[in-house]
Amino acid sequence: MTDTFSKMPSANTELWEPRYAARAARMQASEIRELLKLLDQPDIISFAGGIPDPALFPVEAVSKAYLDVLSDKVQASRVLQYSISEGDPALRAWIVDHMASRGVACAAGNILITNGSQQGLEFLGRLLLSPKDTALVEAPTYLGALQAFSSNEPRYDTLHLGQTNRTPDSYRRAAMDAGGEVKFAYVVPDFSNPSGETLPLDGRHDLLALAMDLDIPIIEDAAYAALRYDGVDLAPLQALDIASVGSINASRVIYCGTFSKTLTPGLRIGWICASEQLIARLILIKQASDLNSAAINQAVLLRLAETLYEEQVSKARIHYRAKRDAMLAALAAYMPDSVTWTQPEGGLFVWVTLPPDINTSALLKRAVSQARVAFVPGHAFFTDGTGTNTMRLSFSLPDIASITQGVQRLSELIRNDPT
Ligand SMILES: Cc1ncc(COP(=O)(O)O)c(C=O)c1O
Structure with missing residues (x-):
């Protein structure tokens, strides 16, 4: 027991990295889950979390x-x-x-x-x-x-x-x-x-x-x-x-x-x-x-x-439909013409495509620090390195007034984007 461990450097990464199986190299922290940890601040309107609204939990x-x-x-x-x-x-x-x-x-x-x-x-x-x-x-x-x-x-x-x-x-x-x-x-x-x-x-x-x-x-x-x-x-x-x-x-x-x-x-x-x-x-x-x-x-x-089951599904449909409608209405009202988005018939997400020169990972930093609004940059959802000008907006968690306000703030930020 005095052998390998005692010879190893003390920094945690060096201690463990060489010991992992090859497959562990492919286990990367999810950009989204890491990001979600930062968004617990009360004044941020977050469209980042794709989780169900706890208001619906029975x-x-x-x-x-x-x-x-x-x-x-x-x-x-x-x-x-x-x-x-x-x-x-x-x-x-x-x-x-x-x-x-x-x-x-x-x-x-x-x-x-x-x-x-x-x-x-x-x-x-x-x-x-x-x-x-x-x-x-x-x-x-x-x-x-x-x-x-x-x-x-x-x-x-x-x-x-x-x-x-x-x-x-x-x-x-x-x-x-x-x-x-x-x-x-x-x-x-x-x-x-x-x-x-x-x-x-x-x-x-x-x-x-x-x-x-x-x-x-x-x-x-x-x-x-x-x-x-x-x-x-x-x-x-x-x-x-x-x-x-x-x-x-x-x-x-x-x-x-x-x-x-x-x-x-x-x-x-x-x-x-x-x-x-x-x-x-x-x-x-x-x-x-x-x-x-x-x-x-x-x-x-x-x-x-x-x-x-049936009752919960009906409640969820009514609840999320109103939020989806609010988000689509706000996008139509405030986003510049250069921006496009999907028209989901269900689920929790709207997918937004910005002009090709806008990098949404960089935009997120400004969105959080200046506009106090968050989303998930779309890049992580692609396996081929593309999607840098896309973002995922979830309407599940914020209330309707916040959805409208958050989309308005985000739209202003995009309009004034320096890139
Ligand atoms: C498309 C999709 N599949 C699967 C899951 C996993 O959900 P769960 O393990 O809670 O059933 C999620 C969760 O967000 C999802 O979005």
């Missing part, structure tokens, strides 16, 4: 559900115990019905309960990606998915749909040149984080056709799918695929769902819905990772889902 119902579950002796000893890795059968049965309401016919054996959909993404990266393999992702894409996948040392290629010169062969060849294969396409088809955009029906069919040609799975991240404020619901990619291949067990689509945006992220409950074969392998990863999601949280979540 606090009393959660508290009552914990009490109910624990006041019954049999239930209490069950939910305070270890549990099966695939998740509470009753909760999985509820999810089976929920998936049916989205057009996905499945059974309990198609569902794995995860600690939020984030854990589902991490498991899928671990199961499907070897170093140098290619993951196809949108530009921009969800930063948390990149974090979940990156420790497997993949390469990213940008998924292009519709009018594009990318052919299936070009994806295949580029992946081979990088020393691996195209392993999956990852998409957030409904009200995406960060863009707010929705993949239209023909885009969904194009993606399924591309995936069939490349013979790859699609990871469908449905985190925001329930939060639609106008327009009509579109079928999940998984439902469209099942309609063509006949059953979920033959489907190439892996659906990641979550209760975080509808009920609460605090219980950390999400799910993967996929073919039984894939779920069987994922259960082994769940076992190795954390044995099971907290049984008590699954029991509480089930009570919430059974008693107030």
